Amino acid sequence: MTGVRTDHGALEAHLRARRAEGRKLLVPYVTAGLDDRWLETLAAVAAAGADAVEIGIPFSDPVMDGPTIQEASARALANGATPPGVLAELGRAGLDVGVPLVVMTYYNLAFRAGHHRFASSLAEAGIAGAILPDLPLEESEGWESAAAAAGIEPVLLAAPVTPDGRLRRICERSRGFVYAVSRMGITGERASVAESAGVLVRRIRALTDTPVLVGFGVSTPQHAVEVCSARGAGADGVIVASALLRRLLDGGGPDDAATFVATLRDAIDTEAD
């Protein structure tokens, strides 16, 4: 272990508390501005059993994303979604969904706005954490300190090829949780969970007691169970994006999203051990 931190932010404290209750963590992803009901969708998935919700702020060039998130991002941008626009909508709605919100987007949006301005705009909208998948350790110190100053927890990602030395630094610096990328590749639905997920989760566990969530390719209730079970990948929880967005892109509404999240919730509550 890398020493025990006790200065946990709201996101990490919340996830740790839920984990302490023996609960597996479920984090669905919703693209901001996808349609004019995206805030309803956000509230619906939160109520259906999410432990946190990831909000994707759409970016023009999402290089870590597969066809589904690309399509959702393009649709939101075509609808006129902008970072200040969606954050203002969120702030105005004054939703109390009862779980923390985490933004996932690409670094240029933070760079263009300025680290401090971007971080405080997230905080003002009630966001607790932020994931920037194209900002590796070497480049992220400026962002991390601006985020910390605004009370935003910067979540870092670890990949299956991350060597030990880097993994240790990622675990030391990640706040909220450590995002374990399940496989080498981009986001998108898959037929199965890669074996690399379990290997990576175990390597992270040996370095930190920060919650470890697995994302990329977790597509079905069975996958979620496998990722969360000790006999599977043994993670603290899962992030589900493309499989949920697919339902929305195909015409589903907040109720359909909630039904799918409830199915995931039920599966990990009853089957993951």
Add this chain to the structure above:
Amino acid sequence: MIEPGDDGRFGEFGGRFVPEALMPACLELEAAFRAAWADPAFREEYDQVLREYAGRPSPVTECHRLSEQLGVRVLLKREDLNHTGSHKINNVLGQALLTRRMGKPRVIAETGAGQHGVATATAAALFGLDCVVYMGAIDVERQALNVFRMRLLGAEVVPVDSGSRTLKDAVNEAMRDWVASVETTHYCLGSVMGPHPYPWLVRELQSVIGAEAREQCHALLGGADPDVVVACVGGGSNAAGIFAGFVDTGAELVGVEPAGGAAIGRGVPGVVHGMRSYLLQDEYGQVAEAHSISAGLDYPGVGPEHAHLATIGRARYEAVTDAEVLDAFQLLARTEGIICALESAHALAWVAREPSLRGRTVLVNLSGRGDKDVAEVERLLR
């Protein structure tokens, strides 16, 4: 030119803004290239393949009739005469040797005009590597000849339908492939852009243009350097290659961007495709679409070393319109009997327009030949 530090920066530009999954590969590539570039056996093999396969050195041609017409002494560095028809082959042969040295059996590439794709497919055929080339769907249409050439050479060409369906999106798709395939695949990036070490690595491989040109100019000009060195700038590799030979001389360095894709002229600093550089983008940081008559320059960013050279004032960057480019394309054909690439015609268009060049000696990097563009130009002139 500049040696980037460990952080891959040229001044404030450059860096490595890549997903964690690609960081080990970027570090490995940097180490592999450093070792290879310092290894005399690698250098000898690279020189040999440039000579015996690509046809280097490429000549410098003095343009008598064009010079007379413009009142400017124009010299052309003839990268159009290389095997596969552009400067792209210089970079690709080096990266293919490096791929073999790293033990990877597969290469991927992005391409705009198709010249880098053709060069990569060629090198893959030569060295027995599997090859996949990503190309924007719009470019697949306007550069159909090059698509067929790549397929003849045994490469798979994947049309990219996302975003602006041009070069920027081809880079995105190549990066998506690479994240999934990095253990067996080398990403053969086609310009001085992307995450460190690419901007430096590609410039080193292209610097042969400038090294040859400097000697050739000295022979032609009685030991003098040209007054001005001009090259078109998409990502900026042919410009970086020729500038490398003259950066420590008194020659003025001028890069020419398309008016619809002038990243240095009209962009502001941003981060995309692994680098911090000038970038066409909106007020929120969404990347804008570039628009240019030439697919190879249809790119909203620019290599970080050019951003730095512009900032410190060592090079300057001008923009020309599509109409000026079409005129220059025809002017060169009629006065010198050379049909050049539309990309290269950007550099000439600025030379033809710029009054301050009268009476001076200008070296233009003629980065490629125009076969690929003839059908498109015919359509535009009709």
